Amino acid sequence: MDLVKKILDHYEKIWVLAKANAVLEWDSETYMPKGETKERGFITSKIESMIQDLMTDKEFIKWVEQLEEKAENDFEKGIARVLKRSIYYYTKIPKKELEEYNKLIVEAVRVWEDAKKKSDFNRFAPYLEKIVEFKRKFAEYLGYKYSPYDALLDRYEEGYTVKDIDPLFNRLKRDLKKEYERIKEIWHDYHWLENEPYNRERMELLNKTVLSMIGFDFNHMRLDVSAHPFTIELGLYDIRITTWYHKKDFRRSLLAVIHEFGHALYERQIDEKLWKTPLQGGVSLGIHESQSRFWEIVVAKTKEFTQFLEPLVKNILKIDADSEDLFKYFTIVRPIPIRVESDDVTYNFHIILRYEIERDLIEGKIDVRDIPEIWNEKMEQYLGIKPKNDSEGALQDIHWSLGAIGYFPTYTLGNLIAAQIKYNFPDLETHIENKNFATIREYLREKIHKYGSMYEPKVLLEKSFGEPVNEKYFIKLLRERYR
Amino acid sequence: MDLVKKILDHYEKIWVLAKANAVLEWDSETYMPKGETKERGFITSKIESMIQDLMTDKEFIKWVEQLEEKAENDFEKGIARVLKRSIYYYTKIPKKELEEYNKLIVEAVRVWEDAKKKSDFNRFAPYLEKIVEFKRKFAEYLGYKYSPYDALLDRYEEGYTVKDIDPLFNRLKRDLKKEYERIKEIWHDYHWLENEPYNRERMELLNKTVLSMIGFDFNHMRLDVSAHPFTIELGLYDIRITTWYHKKDFRRSLLAVIHEFGHALYERQIDEKLWKTPLQGGVSLGIHESQSRFWEIVVAKTKEFTQFLEPLVKNILKIDADSEDLFKYFTIVRPIPIRVESDDVTYNFHIILRYEIERDLIEGKIDVRDIPEIWNEKMEQYLGIKPKNDSEGALQDIHWSLGAIGYFPTYTLGNLIAAQIKYNFPDLETHIENKNFATIREYLREKIHKYGSMYEPKVLLEKSFGEPVNEKYFIKLLRERYR
Incomplete structure (x- = not known):
């Protein structure tokens, strides 16, 4: 089905950017120098916004809607369903409000940390x-x-x-x-x-x-140390976990x-x-x-x-x-x-x-x-x-x-x-x-x-x-x- | 000058993608699991090609050409000069030949390694x-x-x-x-x-x-280990070096x-x-x-x-x-x-x-x-x-x-x-x-x-x-x- 190929070709870029951002995130939780936070935050949020732009591309949305109607098997139905969900989120909420909200969150985390410290x-x-x-x-x-x-x-x-x-x-x-x-x-x-x-x-x-x-497949997985344990998928062949001591x-x-x-x-x-x-x-x-x-x-x-x-x-x-x-x-x-x-x-x-x-x-x-x-x-x-x-x-x-x-x-x-x-x-x-x-x-x-x-x-x-x-x-x- | 702002706004995306690729490269030389090479190579080459697309955007090229003529100070002249060089490389060499060449290189490195081993x-x-x-x-x-x-x-x-x-x-x-x-x-x-x-x-x-x-500013720099020592700049506030033992x-x-x-x-x-x-x-x-x-x-x-x-x-x-x-x-x-x-x-x-x-x-x-x-x-x-x-x-x-x-x-x-x-x-x-x-x-x-x-x-x-x-x-x- 040509439609699926078109969708997957476009999605490939989204996938690539998401994997890049995952590596950036893993790095920032494990090895990134302490003084780097602001610049890194800028980079990841820009990549996130590129993903959003690709996800809300008008042509792409049209293809996904077409696939939703024409999907012939579970694979195709799944693709339509999952993409629809992402598109839905990004298109239903006005971009401006989402941006305001994201700014609020950055501050809210800071305030919460402080409030927690002071109980x-x-x-x-x-x-x-x-x-x-x-x-x-x-x-x-x-x-x-x-x-x-x-x-x-x-x-x-x-x-x-x-x-x-x-x-x-x-x-x-x-x-x-x-x-x-x-x-x-x-x-x-x-x-x-x-x-x-x-x-x-x-x-x-x-x-x-x-x-x-x-x-645990050390050929495709790593164990590192971080403030809180987490798992992150950097690709199907590169999955990393952390723990604490x-x-x-x-x-x-x-x-x-x-x-x-x-x-x-x-x-x-x-x-x-x-x-x-x-x-x-x-x-x-x-x-x-x-x-x-x-x-x-x-x-x-x-x-x-x-x-x-x-x-x-x-x-x-x-x-x-x-x-x-x-x-x-x-x-x-x-x-x-x-x-x-x-x-x-x-x-x-x-x-x-x-x-x-x-x-x-x-x-x-x-x-x-x-x-x-x-x-x-x-x-x-x-x-x-x-x-x-x-x-x-x-x-x-x-x-x-x-x-x-x-x-x-x-x-x-x-x-x-x-x-x-x-x-x-x-x-x-x-x-x-x-x-x-x-x-x-x-x-x-x-x-x-x-x-x-x-x-x-x-x-x-x-x-x-x-x-x-x-x-x-x-x-x-x-x-x-x-x- | 509005032209400079337009150029820098567009360039910001290129910069962001280049920094992401730098982190991916650093990671692949230091901590990446051994089994991951192929998928990672795919991701970095896709990002490289996104950079190339942004660099050869027709509107962007036009702006850079305009700046070349109108640049008023060393900063603006420098921007026009550096961008022109990148644009020049990507536009003068036919994309198809560059792709063929890149494929050849991947194989050539493999063959060189083998030839060197066998002298x-x-x-x-x-x-x-x-x-x-x-x-x-x-x-x-x-x-x-x-x-x-x-x-x-x-x-x-x-x-x-x-x-x-x-x-x-x-x-x-x-x-x-x-x-x-x-x-x-x-x-x-x-x-x-x-x-x-x-x-x-x-x-x-x-x-x-x-x-x-x-x-060495450990707040913005790291020292790691790799097969050959190198320096990589992941941002102005995150520069990493490696050595060997x-x-x-x-x-x-x-x-x-x-x-x-x-x-x-x-x-x-x-x-x-x-x-x-x-x-x-x-x-x-x-x-x-x-x-x-x-x-x-x-x-x-x-x-x-x-x-x-x-x-x-x-x-x-x-x-x-x-x-x-x-x-x-x-x-x-x-x-x-x-x-x-x-x-x-x-x-x-x-x-x-x-x-x-x-x-x-x-x-x-x-x-x-x-x-x-x-x-x-x-x-x-x-x-x-x-x-x-x-x-x-x-x-x-x-x-x-x-x-x-x-x-x-x-x-x-x-x-x-x-x-x-x-x-x-x-x-x-x-x-x-x-x-x-x-x-x-x-x-x-x-x-x-x-x-x-x-x-x-x-x-x-x-x-x-x-x-x-x-x-x-x-x-x-x-x-x-x-x-």
Whole structure:
């Protein structure tokens, strides 16, 4: 089909610029000299605007619209769908407002950093108010089915609305509460390994050894260090992850590596036929997170995996912990105010809380100024704890200052889907026990990775697992693991 | 002037893409996973072609032509001059031929690598023949004054022709021969430090310490490791250098660092007013090389500098060498067949030899097949040595396989200009003795760096030193140093 070729030829430029920007971003998070920030920001934003110009080229838009009508197979339909989404965003929101918004964001992040340092929500509030105002306007431009929040959520998790999330999260909240009450009665909330110092070079070697053994392809992948762990795809043949080092509590570094490995594997196992097309790339944040969490909380926290780790920890890290220690250390349950350091049981309460607040903000049911109070009330209600101050309360996450409203729910979707995959995968524990990680990688490739963005998340889940996202598997995992 | 603004606005995109490509290149030489080569090559060549499209935009060309006529000051004249040169190259050579040529180059480098490994010039010869053929055609497209070689040389050293280089190199050859004959009678050709092993980490620390002390701005610069040392400018506020490590013979690593520092300082000290304009960047290879060689052979090989180094080498590298040892070690004179490992006295014979061969090739006076014989004869004549085989003879350098014909003379121009600067700079040795490197940096900034590409090399030399490039200063340096 000549039309597809024309579209892909034009898209190739967009792809090339996006990859260039990814390398610039990776560099700025890892090796860029500290004094370079401003110039680099200028360069990446210019490239971003070139991408936008190419995406909104009138001829190109016409072709995509034609393809939408004429698409003959899943590949073509996928291309039309994914491109339409990008075009839609750039064309529905007036360029001028998007520029104003982007300027606001740059300042908002700065102010949030300052406000967090001083634990002063009121300092950040006027900026968040402006962000919410922009987001509500954007939602109107973009259109939505039930709630303006849907328009925002859809950017991160295509096809999902409050009508999906509300009932799902409500059931989860109910069942998770029960599980949590049960678990906290019988489970440990501390382990001596949390305070065990480690040697940085040995830790690096342990990380690399574990990565090698689970299938990290160092010929096409790298591990570096950054302020916060992340994965970035610089091409189908160049995927990079980072981790961090804290001198003690080695699970933070190791589990981050395993988590990012899951993201990286997804990008690496996308079908080569999708290379340079709009379908080369994970389909959504939720599906992506399901891949990282699958390795981090489903695979790595089994007793089989801690048995696999025991000799590595003993011999490489020179820390004398057996597999039972490791299992206990990895599964501590302790409610704390900070989301990113939370355990797997309480984590989703942090997300539900954020979801409820941001949804109500966008729907105009609450005001920005009310957030700290609501935050603390919900924290008390869900986890029985109270943040000492805003800095470990409503100011802890960078997301809202970046304008990422509608992003949080994807973390919980990822957790739920990760557990869902586990119960669809026969004999997972046996494969881990046999260090047969290749079979696990193949399973993920066949069920999810190879499709890239060809199917929207709901369709992909239906196709691969025969049902929509379902919280019962995650609850089942907690029931089986914490007993 | 509205015209300048229009030109600079358009040029900004070219600049942005060039910087992105520079980051991609730096990455591919330092940290890129080994398996990534093909995809990365695709990305950089696509960006290169976007740059070419922007540079040959018809409206843009019209503006540049208008500016050429109307330019009112050195800034505007410089912009018109520099842009005209790029436009000229892209528009005079048919795009199709340039593409064919680029494809040939990719293959030629591969074949050259193989031929060098097998020390078989005949394997490479057919490719070099095709390259020479292309270059002769390009010279006709580009036009020239005296020799088709001028058109090629001008790409690397704007404004220079065989009528400049022939008499200069002939005088140099004559005087250098005399100096060399004199020096080899009285000078040492070996030093024990050549075989002294070093500790890699200590060497890295020594490199960084020396860099810090001579004024490397780690806030805007980095030092990394690569197969061959290089400098790359990723922006006015982000300049990076690399070095290498060989386990012994530490001057190779240290002097490479000092050499690259010279290149980096040039790019870093360009006037901020030239940021993002076509004038932000060193003006030519010869002037650039004069900056690196100034630090490497003029500054670092003085007795004052080796006195400055002595405690650092003793304390950091833990090698017990005094300043006299270091001076002798840095100034060994020993004729060898390999250019890049040659001493400062014999080095320029290697360049003159290459220049004479490539000039005659382009002028059709000799054939590619004759190169090895001519090479070996000249080697015998200039230095009294014979390469064992083509691999350490005519195949040793990558340049010709890359199509870089007209490039070699700039190395010698750099050496000569470096010495010329020295004798224009009062009390250089005293400043070195006082570790007063800031004054040296300021001198270079005022005389050369700040102008970027505003003046073509000949004009710049006239303006800053009142005369054209002159070989007598280099000869004087040899006379004073080697006695």
